[in-house]
Amino acid sequence: xxxATGWRNLQVVDDWAADVEVFRGVPWGKAMMWIFxxxxxxxxxCFLTAYMTVRMTTAEPWxxxxxxxxxxxxxxxxxxxxxxxxxxxxITSSGTMAMxxxxxxxxxxxxxxxxxxxxALLGASFVGMQAFEWTKLITDExxxxxxxxxxxxxFGSTFFMITGFHGLHVSAGVVYLAVVAWRVWRGRYExxxxxxxxxxxxxxxxxxxxxxxxxxxxxLW
Amino acid sequence: MAADTGQQHPxxxxxxxxxxxxxxxxxSYTVDYIGFQGYMRWALIIIFMMLKxxxxxxxxxxxxxxxxxxxxxxxxxxxxxxxxVALMAMESDYTWATRILYFGEDPAPVPLPPPSH
Numbered sequence: 506x507x508x509a510t511g512w513r514n515l516q517v518v519d520d521w522a523a524d525v526e527v528f529r530g531v532p533w534g535k536a537m538m539w540i541f542x543x544x545x546x547x548x549x550x551c552f553l554t555a556y557m558t559v560r561m562t563t564a565e566p567w568x569x570x571x572x573x574x575x576x577x578x579x580x581x582x583x584x585x586x587x588x589x590x591x592x593x594x595x596i597t598s599s600g601t602m603a604m605x606x607x608x609x610x611x612x613x614x615x616x617x618x619x620x621x622x623x624x625a626l627l628g629a630s631f632v633g634m635q636a637f638e639w640t641k642l643i644t645d646e647x648x649x650x651x652x653x654x655x656x657x658x659x660f661g662s663t664f665f666m667i668t669g670f671h672g673l674h675v676s677a678g679v680v681y682l683a684v685v686a687w688r689v690w691r692g693r694y695e696x697x698x699x700x701x702x703x704x705x706x707x708x709x710x711x712x713x714x715x716x717x718x719x720x721x722x723x724x725l726w
Numbered sequence: 727m728a729a730d731t732g733q734q735h736p737x738x739x740x741x742x743x744x745x746x747x748x749x750x751x752x753x754s755y756t757v758d759y760i761g762f763q764g765y766m767r768w769a770l771i772i773i774f775m776m777l778k779x780x781x782x783x784x785x786x787x788x789x790x791x792x793x794x795x796x797x798x799x800x801x802x803x804x805x806x807x808x809x810x811v812a813l814m815a816m817e818s819d820y821t822w823a824t825r826i827l828y829f830g831e832d833p834a835p836v837p838l839p840p841p842s843h
Contacts, residue, residue, distance in 0.1 A: 516794060516795075517793075520795035521795060527795050529793060530793065531792070536796065539796065539800050540799075542800075543800055543804075550811075551807075554807070557814060558817075558818060561815065561818035561821075562822040564822070564825045564826050564829060571761075584758055584759060585755065585759075589755050593748065596747045596748060596751060599782065600740065600744035603740040603744070603786050604740060606733070607734070607735070607737055611734075703733060710782055710783075710786045710787045711787070713782060713786075714779055714782050714783065717775055717779050718779070720751075720754070721754065721771050721772070721774070721775035724758075725754060726771065
């Protein structure tokens with residue numbers, strides 16, 4: 506292997522061709538998390554592709570998300586206010602998660618656990634705001650999965666499907682983070698090392714990553 | 727045991743990326759706030775989206791420092807999704823025409839030419 510160093514393309518061929526583990530030096534949990542996230546990528550992209558298809562083919566005008574998701578602040582309607590706040594909260598939680606991973610590998614398990622709890626709390630507040638958003642959309646705007654007063658009926662079905670599936674991922678991530686944070690705090694990983702924090706972080710960053718695409722394609726398009 | 731084989735990087739890298747993600751998010755929000763339309767809007771949204779996604783995957787998820795075998799295993803398969811997107815986009819004219827034909831009304835109807843006789 507040593508002589509292949511510097512020849513990344515040779516190294517990758519070696520890795521795949523050798524009759525041993527392909528992902529050398531990668532903890533199995535991390536490899537499996539990546540493969541799970543790859544499958545999740547396919548699910549979310551299928552949803553977004555379905556959304557793209559109805560958006561390109563609908564015979565009725567698409568409701569303007571900039572107006573539908575506007576909120577009144579100090580008596581002035583601000584477009585996408587809540588969505589912007591949700592976006593910044595999720596990015597902030599990604600930052601605290603990255604810090605937690607860093608602290609874990611430094612074996613400072615107190616700060617690592619605390620940062621994970623902060624990440625989970627930010628995630629929970631994201632879900633809370635999403636619940637508020639859904640409530641407003643359903644009760645005030647009259648959006649239903651099968652129709653709405655503003656235009657194309659597919660608006661509701663794609664919106665609830667995509668953001669609902671994402672919100673479910675955030676909720677699951679909050680539970681996942683809480684469990685791992687508790688175990689980190691208790692010192693369960695002192696012997697085996699803190700790969701688990703990085704693996705949990707991968708999931709959490711992925712949730713943020715999906716939101717980047719939803720934000721761009723659903724809310725801004 | 728306790729061989730931490732994991733990713734250890736200076737904390738300043740994370741702070742930089744964190745700040746950049748804030749800037750890109752604010753920028754893409756500004757695109758909507760200002761109300762850019764047309765190709766300008768789509769181009770800006772896509773650029774900021776790809777920058778954010780790229781930094782999250784490369785730095786926060788440490789893809790940049792992973793072994794190439796893992797990078798290829800994760801980043802190559804989504805290429806199939808681009809094919810799906812392309813196929814559905816190509817089909818959309820046909821789907822739209824079918825919808826108009828069977829269910830809906832054309833939001834911007836083009837009047838038929840007058841009869842020639």
